[in-house]
Every structure is written in C-alpha cells, then in structure tokens.
Amino acid sequence: MSATFLGIPPFPEAARAAVNDSRLRHNLRKATHTIRDKRGAVVTELEEDWERLRSEGAAIKSHTLRHLDHYLEQLEAAVERAGGHVHWAADAAEANAIVTRLVRETGETDVVKVKSMATQEIELNDALAEAGITAYETDLAELIVQLGDDLPSHILVPAIHLGRSQIREIFLDQMAEWGVAAPEGLTDDPRALAEAARVHLRERFLRTRTAISGANFAVADSGTLVVLESEGNGRMCLTLPETLISVVGIEKIVPTWADLEVFLQTLPRSSTGERMNPYTSTWTGVTPGDGPQEFHLVLLDNGRTDVLADTVGRQALRCIRCSACLNTCPVYERTGGHAYGSVYPGPIGAILTPQLRGMSSEVDEALPYASSLCGACYEVCPVAIDIPEVLVHLREEVASGPGHLGEKAVMKGAEAVLGSSHALAAAQRAAGAARNLVPRHLPGMAGAWTDTRDLPGVPAESFRQWWNKHEKGQS
Amino acid sequence: MRIALFITCVNDTLFPDTGRHVVRLLERLGHEVVFPEGQTCCGQMHYNTGYRRPAAKLAVRFVRTFEDADAVVVPSGSCAAMIRDNYPRLGGSGSRLSRKVAGLAPRVYDLTELLVDVLGVTDVGAYYPHKVAYHPTCHGLRMLGLGDRPYALLRAVRGLELVELAGATECCGFGGTFALKNGDVSSAMGADKARHAVESGAEVLCAVDNSCLMHIGGTLSRQRSGLRVAHIAEILASTEKEDALR
Numbered sequence: 001m002s003a004t005f006l007g008i009p010p011f012p013e014a015a016r017a018a019v020n021d022s023r024l025r026h027n028l029r030k031a032t033h034t035i036r037d038k039r040g041a042v043v044t045e046l047e048e049d050w051e052r053l054r055s056e057g058a059a060i061k062s063h064t065l066r067h068l069d070h071y072l073e074q075l076e077a078a079v080e081r082a083g084g085h086v087h088w089a090a091d092a093a094e095a096n097a098i099v100t101r102l103v104r105e106t107g108e109t110d111v112v113k114v115k116s117m118a119t120q121e122i123e124l125n126d127a128l129a130e131a132g133i134t135a136y137e138t139d140l141a142e143l144i145v146q147l148g149d150d151l152p153s154h155i156l157v158p159a160i161h162l163g164r165s166q167i168r169e170i171f172l173d174q175m176a177e178w179g180v181a182a183p184e185g186l187t188d189d190p191r192a193l194a195e196a197a198r199v200h201l202r203e204r205f206l207r208t209r210t211a212i213s214g215a216n217f218a219v220a221d222s223g224t225l226v227v228l229e230s231e232g233n234g235r236m237c238l239t240l241p242e243t244l245i246s247v248v249g250i251e252k253i254v255p256t257w258a259d260l261e262v263f264l265q266t267l268p269r270s271s272t273g274e275r276m277n278p279y280t281s282t283w284t285g286v287t288p289g290d291g292p293q294e295f296h297l298v299l300l301d302n303g304r305t306d307v308l309a310d311t312v313g314r315q316a317l318r319c320i321r322c323s324a325c326l327n328t329c330p331v332y333e334r335t336g337g338h339a340y341g342s343v344y345p346g347p348i349g350a351i352l353t354p355q356l357r358g359m360s361s362e363v364d365e366a367l368p369y370a371s372s373l374c375g376a377c378y379e380v381c382p383v384a385i386d387i388p389e390v391l392v393h394l395r396e397e398v399a400s401g402p403g404h405l406g407e408k409a410v411m412k413g414a415e416a417v418l419g420s421s422h423a424l425a426a427a428q429r430a431a432g433a434a435r436n437l438v439p440r441h442l443p444g445m446a447g448a449w450t451d452t453r454d455l456p457g458v459p460a461e462s463f464r465q466w467w468n469k470h471e472k473g474q475s
Numbered sequence: 476m477r478i479a480l481f482i483t484c485v486n487d488t489l490f491p492d493t494g495r496h497v498v499r500l501l502e503r504l505g506h507e508v509v510f511p512e513g514q515t516c517c518g519q520m521h522y523n524t525g526y527r528r529p530a531a532k533l534a535v536r537f538v539r540t541f542e543d544a545d546a547v548v549v550p551s552g553s554c555a556a557m558i559r560d561n562y563p564r565l566g567g568s569g570s571r572l573s574r575k576v577a578g579l580a581p582r583v584y585d586l587t588e589l590l591v592d593v594l595g596v597t598d599v600g601a602y603y604p605h606k607v608a609y610h611p612t613c614h615g616l617r618m619l620g621l622g623d624r625p626y627a628l629l630r631a632v633r634g635l636e637l638v639e640l641a642g643a644t645e646c647c648g649f650g651g652t653f654a655l656k657n658g659d660v661s662s663a664m665g666a667d668k669a670r671h672a673v674e675s676g677a678e679v680l681c682a683v684d685n686s687c688l689m690h691i692g693g694t695l696s697r698q699r700s701g702l703r704v705a706h707i708a709e710i711l712a713s714t715e716k717e718d719a720l721r
Contacts, residue, residue, distance in 0.1 A: 372650025395525030448658025453693030463491035
C-alpha cells in the first residue's frame with residue numbers, strides 16, 4: 001500500500017471536496033444509515049440491560065487503564081508461560097522494526113494480514129514493503145482498499161466510500177497483479193464480488209506461512225488474544241500459518257476472560273448490528289500440532305501513555321473500535337473518513353488522533369473542531385466515552401496555543417461586550433441603529449454563513465429595551 | 476410563581492420576540508416574570524470553542540445574577556444545557572463556583588420543562604391553526620432529555636396539526652462556531668434538515684432554540700422554500716383572541 005494520509009489538507013478543506021462529491025455522499029448515506037438502523041434495533045431489544053452493559057464496559061476499561069502497568073506485566077508473563085514471545089514497542093518505528101525482523105527470521109517474503117487498526121496506525125505495510133516483504137490484506141474491504149491503492153475511510157468498513165461498481169472495476173484491474181485474477185465477465189452483484197475475493201484469497205491463505213494480526217482484546221490473566229471478524233478470513237490467518245505476529249495497542253487489555261462477557265455482547269451489536277459475532281477467534285501462546293507454532297506479541301505504545309496522562313482525554317483509550325460513533329455522526333456521514341487525515345476517522349478519530357500525534361500540525365489542530373457537538377456519538381458509545389467533553393477539552397488546548405489571532409480577537413471582543421449588561425445593551429443599540437446596513441453577503445469568515453444561509457434581520461429593539469418599556473407599562 | 480427569565484444573548488439581540496412570547500405566556504398562566512438586568516450570556520460560545528476562562532467568568536456572572544431565583548426559565552435548550560451540564564465542569568471540585576452551581580442548576584429550566592414539570596401544565600390554552608413540525612434540537616434531546624414534553628405541549632394546542640419530521644433526531648448542523656469553522660459540512664447538514672422539513676408538509680418548523688432555527692430558517696429562506704420557522708414559545712403564546720404580539 002503506497003497511498004498515505006500525508007498531504008491531506010486540514011478537515012474544513014478536505015471536507016469541502018467530500019461534501020461536493022455526490023457519489024461519495026450517496027454511498028456514505030446509504031451505508032451509515034443501514035448499519036445505524038441495524039444497531040438501533042439490536043440495542044433496543046436489550047432494553048435496560050444495554051445501559052448496564054455500557055457502564056460495566058466503561059468500568060472494566062477504566063479500571064484496566066488505571067492499573068495498566070500491573071496488567072501489562074501480567075499479560076507478558078502469561079503469554080510467555082504459554083509459549084509466546086513478547087516485544088515492547090515505544091513507537092511506530094520500533095514496532096515496524098520488530099515486525100520486519102521477525103518476518104525476516106522466518107525467511108518468508110510474503111505475509112497475510114488480518115485487518116488491524118494498530119498496523120494501519122504504524123503503516124506497517126509500507127515498512128514491510130521497504131524491506132522487500134509483501135503484506136497481503138485478507139479482509140474483504142481492506143483487500144479492496146489495498147488493490148485500489150486507496151486509503152481506508154472507516155474503522156470497520158474501510159471501503160465504505162466505494163460503491164459496488166467501483167469495486168468491480170478495482171477487482172478486474174488489479175487482482176491479477178496480486179495473485180489469482182478476477183473471473184472474466186465479473187458483475188457487480190455482491191455475491192459475485194465476494195466469490196471473486198474468496199477464490200483470490202483462498203490461494204493466498206494456503207500458500208502463506210506467516211501471518212500478522214492485531215487483536216480486539218488481550219486477556220491479562222490467561223495471555224489470550226481475541227479477534228472478532230465477520231468473514232472468516234481472520235480465522236484462516238490465525239490458524240493456517242506457521243508463524244503469527246500480533247501487533248496490539250497496550251490499551252487493548254482486559255483483566256480476565258470473564259470480562260469478555262460484556263464486550264462480546266456490546267461490540268458486535270455496536271459495530272455490525274449483530275447479536276453475536278460471526279467469527280470470534282481466541283489464541284493463547286502456542287499448542288504443539290495445532291495452529292501457528294511460533295507466536296509473537298508486539299505491544300505498542302505509540303503515544304498511548306501520553307494520552308493516559310491526560311485526565312480528561314484518557315477516556316478515548318477505552319475505545320473498542322466498534323465505529324458506532326462514525327455510523328451515527330452527521331459530520332462523518334457527509335465527509336467520509338479520508339477528510340480526517342488519519343486511520344482513525346469520525347468522532348473517535350477527532351479525539352484520538354490529535355492525542356496520539358500531538359497537535360503541532362494544522363491537520364491535527366482542526367480535528368477537535370470537526371464536530372457540531374451534537375452528542376450522538378456519546379449516546380451510542382458502548383463504553384460511554386464522552387466524546388464531546390474531550391473535543392471541547394482539546395479545543396481548549398488549541399485555543400491556548402499560538403496562532404488563531406483573528407478568532408482570539410473576536411472572542412476577546414465578545415468577552416468585553418458580554419462581560420457587562422451595559423456594554424451588551426450599548427452594542428444592541430448600535431446593531432439596531434445599523435440594522436439596515438447589514439449586507440446580504442458577509443466578508444471573511446462570516447462569509448461561511450452567508451454563502452448558503454440568509455441572515456436573520458436585526459430587530460429595531462432588543463428584548464431588554466422592550467422589557468424596560470413593558471415594566472413601565474408602555475408596551 | 477415568580478419566575479426569572481434568562482433571555483440569552485442571542486435571543487435578546489436577534490430574537491426579542493421569543494422573550495416577549497415567554498413573558499406573555501407565563502403572565503397569561505398567572506405567573507410573575509422578572510428580568511434580572513445584570514444578565515448577559517451563558518458563555519456557551521466561548522466554552523464550546525475552547526475559551527474556558529471567559530466562559531468561567533460568564534458562568535460566575537450568571538450565578539451571581541440568578542442565585543436567588545426560585546426558578547429560572549431559559550428559552551434556549553442549548554443555553555439551559557450549558558448551565559446544567561457544563562457549568563459543573565468549569566469550576567474545580569470544591570470551588571465556590573461549583574458549590575453555587577450545584578445549588579442553582581436544578582432550578583434552571585428550559586421553557587417546556589418549566590411548563591410541564593414545574594407548573595404542571597400541558598394545555599396552555601393556545602390556538603395555532605397551522606401544520607407544525609417539531610425539530611428536537613441536539614441539546615434539548617440529548618443533554619436536557621426533554622423527551623415528550625414539547626410534543627405534549629404542541630398536541631394540546633387547538634387548531635395545530637403536528638406532522639412528522641423525517642430524520643428528526645439528526646443535528647441540523649449549526650453547532651455554534653462550527654457553522655463558521657466548517658461552513659461546508661454545516662451547510663450540507665442544514666440542507667438535509669431543510670429538505671426534511673419541507674417534505675414533512677409543515678407550514679411551520681418549531682424548536683426550543685432560536686440558534687438552530689436561525690440556521691435552518693436561514694437555509695429555508697435562501698432556498699425560497701416558503702416554510703417558516705418559529706420558536707415554540709411563539710406557538711404556545713398564541714391564542715384565539717390574539718396573536719401573542721398584537
């Protein structure tokens with residue numbers, strides 16, 4: 001995969017292009033509403049149990065994050081006891097170097113991959129490519145993105161921005177270069193497309209001896225890793241190869257196997273709108289004669305301990321990557337994921353990305369503002385991350401930094417006017433006097449309003465002016 | 476009952492009629508409305524844009540102005556939510572501000588909450604012979620949890636036909652400074668909301684917040700849709716004898 005988020009402009013600019021792309025808008029509206037409705041139905045049927053599961057999920061994650069040092073050591077010991085090897089990676093470069101070395105040691109130049117956000121975050125495929133190793137994505141949507149030399153635009157459905165005719169084109173053009181070609185006369189029937197992918201991937205699964213995965217959960221006391229997926233390709237990757245390398249963010253830990261009870265109910269319901277997940281694979285170290293005989297766990301920090309240090313922002317680390325917030329977000333629905341300039345798009349991306357990467361760039365500074373603060377994301381979040389609270393918290397950080405001088409001046413002016421009822425009344429009288437001078441199209445930043453919306457008329461008298469007369473019995 | 480009106484800076488300056496409707500309505504129901512003159516703004520714009528310090532100063536001013544009130548009515552869902560949900564985050568724990576807010580915030584009500592929960596009335600004696608759609612604003616819906624209250628009030632209005640609004644729970648795209656910082660996305664959201672409003676067949680789209688209505692109404696106006704927006708106070712203040720303002 002050579003495509004990269006580098007060079008994508010800050011959100012407002014990237015969003016402008018997306019908002020004007022009618023095909024993208026159509027694809028996104030259809031897909032997000034379908035998943036949103038499915039989720040709504042299976043969550044509603046749990047009634048009050050849902051709120052209980054939600055607060056339990058949040059509590060388990062918060063507890064684990066508070067004692068992360070303890071659980072990480074417990075996990076390491078358990079994985080090694082079960083015959084696995086644990087590696088610690090402070091950042092993306094270190095993680096990529098470890099994985100590259102481990103693959104090289106197998107002598108292989110091809111690896112199959114289970115869809116994984118962590119490996120996207122560190123851009124592992126590019127690092128492997130530089131070392132002469134080809135990583136083959138096996139998740140259907142991830143495969144589409146890889147074949148199309150595209151970027152993922154959704155946490156769960158990376159190709160959500162593409163319609164099926166676009167997918168057919170990509171299969172016909174690219175599959176042959178990567179392995180088994182698409183059949184001649186391939187139609188855009190979803191079943192035909194899925195079958196083409198199945199045939200293409202099956203050959204790959206049977207031939208490749210090293211696999212790379214992430215994990216949805218890592219159970220500290222048993223050293224068990226867990227992957228939830230819908231297609232079975234993940235299970236093929238996790239069981240067929242001889243060597244398995246799993247790259248996992250340090251926040252993925254749950255203390256015990258019993259804790260999975262909560263998440264195996266909330267994650268599938270929140271993500272795909274299903275009551276039970278189609279393929280849930282768990283693996284604990286190595287078992288002679290069964291599955292991979294060599295297992296490596298790479299524990300990835302890459303900014304996570306910095307996030308943990310922020311008492312408001314740290315709740316973002318509770319995220320279980322279900323993408324319910326993306327599917328319900330009215331902003332995401334109109335822009336798609338690419339506009340966020342990161343592998344984590346949507347509301348969770350708007351709070352996670354600037355925390356993981358820091359807010360030194362224009363792209364990252366714009367992300368906390370990529371929300372109308374409508375609160376729909378918080379409402380659906382299965383681990384109750386108060387995304388609007390974190391957005392405002394991060395906006396504070398942006399506003400307290402350098403730059404944004406125009407906005408600061410406006411805010412200062414507003415503060416002066418609103419700091420006294422006399423100043424406000426005077427400003428209202430001035431506005432009332434100039435009411436007929438307001439142009440239909442405003443200059444500068446205010447033009448963002450008048451481009452598409454009429455301004456309300458300024459009334460001749462403010463409420464407080466009317467009140468004073470009303471009080472004197474003049475109204 | 477003696478009710479203090481917090482008009483909000485946007486209503487005070489741009490939508491004074493909303494305040495007049497609230498006063499007429501509550502006086503008609505036999506209550507006394509007072510207007511503490513020192514009031515200005517709840518600080519929401521500063522807070523939501525990341526300017527915490529000025530927001531905290533405005534919160535202090537609000538608390539000082541209203542701390543003795545028996546009940547405070549706010550004809551804006553998002554400002555009521557700012558006071559109840561966000562003020563407690565502004566003062567540090569155990570601070571003077573957070574102690575005062577803890578005492579005052581439970582007495583701060585959106586207009587529909589005041590009518591239904593405090594004054595115990597759903598039929599306010601209003602007459603409004605129009606087809607009306609209700610847009611549940613995000614803060615009214617999710618932060619205040621207004622639920623059925625606005626609908627119950629509207630259903631009790633004589634002559635009023637309440638029509639369904641598709642995608643009602645979706646944000647209109649206003650979001651304060653979001654409308655300026657992300658004008659393109661905001662406009663796209665507003666256009667979808669306006670389309671749903673027009674398709675509902677309503678003559679009037681109402682809500683508990685003039686800010687959202689300014690955005691949706693500005694969009695409808697630019698599209699020459701012929702559909703108008705109204706604060707719910709205007710509808711509830713209208714009677715058979717008089718249009719609230721005549």
